[in-house]
Amino acid sequence: MQDLISSYKKNLLLSILLTFFVLLFLYGIFATNNYFTWFNFKTIIRDAALYGIMAIGLTFVTLSGNFFLLSIKETAAICCVSFAMGMSTGYGVESWVGSFPISLLVTLLIGCLAGAAQGLFIGLGGNPIVVTLGGAGILYGIATWWTDNLVISFRRPNDAEWLGTGSFLGLPTITWSFILIAILAEFVLRYTNFGRKVYLVGSNRAAGKATGHENLSMAIIVCTICSALCAFVAVAFAAQMSSAQANYFSAEFGSSGDMTILVIATVMVGGNSIMGGYGNTIRTSIGAIFIAMIDNMMVLNGLNSGPRIVGVGLMIVFSILVFALYAKGSRAQE
């Protein structure tokens, strides 16, 4: 009996989340039209994949105790316009126009640089919120400057369609990417030294330093991972739209209207510790699907964007509350 209670307590948040899942699912099947269809299922996991991938990147940052990157949507913004620029203009090189590999490579490089630079400042002791707020401004500014805030579109058919709208075995390519990235990330966290260091440094930075694991290199690597995954999502999104504009991730995206908040919500709703050191990417993935399900439900019930943003906000508050209670109950305080 004791074991049962403790194991329930240990997974309290997960249990609550799964219960909600089931309830939501039942409600969907019996009370919502067009819910239980293959098409709708694909919509849900497609949405979940887009912010789920970014959230997996952010999970590394959060687990390592470096809080959040507030520059997620801006990183995605500069990356999606960079990709579109590559596809439509080839960055000024005639023979590169429409070349998917070069556009992808340049975009990933920009993403990694943006992440590494922010990680460097965080690792040197900068407050992650301040550093990434500044980073956000700079990245978004460059993106609009570069494109004159215009929509950059590239003609179909093009080489990027397989990523944007293609599918494999009935599932969208982006969903497959999500699954692969989630598995890979979980493997890295669980079985590699780097993953272990993420947890150790995240749970106690001072002890991490004392045992030879500095936060400087850690911050650079996790921020680079996060930004690189943002870049990947940005590429997929631009490929899907066959166009890009700097504000795609601020205005037109998903339910919340703000990509950064949505991604942070995904990490939190899954029950990863905000302070670091506790959590995993499975939680994040479940969080992504959960948010996508609720959002989908709200859409099918005819809610427009206002109430849907409120919904996401409520989910964040809810998960923080539950996690705070949970953390109080389980951690050794002495």
Next chain:
Amino acid sequence: MENPVLKISNISRSFGAIHALKKVDFEINRGEIMGLVGENGAGKSTLVKIISGFDNGYEGEYKLNGEVVRFENPVKAELSGIAIAQQELSLIPNMSVAENIFLAGAKVKKFATIKKLSEEAKPYLDAVGLTDIDPSIRINLLSVGEQHLVEVARLISHDAQILILDEPTAALGEQESRRILEMVQKIADSGKSIIYISHRLDEIFKITNRIAILRDGESQGIINTKDLNVDSLVEMMLGRELKNMFPVKPTKIKEDTILEVKNLWPDGLIEPVNFKVQKGEILGLAGQLGSGAGEVLAAIAGALQIRSGSLVLNGKEFMPSSPQQAIKNKIAYCSSDRKKDGLFLGRPIMENLTSPALEVISKFGIRSASTEQKYSKNLALEFLIDVKRLNDESGLLSGGNQQKVALGKWLSISPEILLVNEPTRGVDVGAKSEIYQRMRELADNGTTIIFASTDIQEVTYLPERVLSFYQGLLIREFGLNDIKTTSILKQITDPFNETNL
């Protein structure tokens, strides 16, 4: 002769199977300064908690002014005139001196201008000798000693009749300590009773009327200060049987220098230090808080900023600038604050044990679970950590077991030099003994151990050589044959005969 204001008789307190206090007696008269001494873990803090109402789960009789009392909480004790100044200051740094004095208690109206508050604070500040302090300035502009005095002023403002001062001078220099002592004397002269707790025996002798001695939770009597000297007091505090806790020392000092510390000048020391360390020896750095002994260790480990100096390790000169570099050179450092940087409290014991040695248990950066299991199991067995609990959060362990994990994790890199600051702080007697045994075994197998400690027993009975530190200075070296509790105690508390004992 006098009727004691506070009298405690036959008080016992146990936590589970541990008897923290066994039939302890204590009393204090009006206007008296009563010293309360005992080793770490002797039960001083338990007794103080009972007196000040933090703990009421005791058995026995507690009389205040002749009436039996049992305080439910510290607020009730304070209303009855018992106030405690903790070792760590409980002041709010960004508030004014006056605001800090009236922080709690109903002395002032809900709304008051800073001017009004300052006026009201003045008499209390005068009472503790802070006559020239403007009560409206921010408290963090005062020195630490002055802040302690403000804390005492706060207690007086609460009409406290019995003041408990817990190591008020632990973090202070000689001059500031003197100021505090003078004040304590003055407050006592005005008719208040003071329970004075300190590890600095010179102070105890200087200001107290009587001394209550605790050892292993038992009263060793309350004795007039006049009738004691340092030797007899230390003997009463320590007892004799405690020697058995320690492993046998080797009969001669080793002569194979492994590490030479050259002109090392860490922050917190007044002048650079030079010394040599022999392979396979245990070297003790003795000194009180603030003496600089711990800073020397941290500097060797690259965990503390230094002004100058270098190490010669195995004939090679180098100076680690971070713990990472020290670890690469097989120098392990276990700090005194295991909660801060010794343990990953939220992570399992196993991960703690292997944390410095991830490269050892992995191939191409990927770990195999079974290797890690086996590796940490061996470490746990060596350090007598319960193998069944390897997957538990280390924060759930007792202090002694936490310390074993904090220390034991360093065996995973098979260090050449093991630096330990306060090897047994907050550790129960049983675990202490195990840790000492293990340290000696390691030394016998060729690991060089340097430890810093404020615990006089540990410094006397564990190492074969001792360096004593006092207020940022390296005072002298003790060889195998001149390590004696009394002489070391003298050297770490009053090496320049400042108190003329």
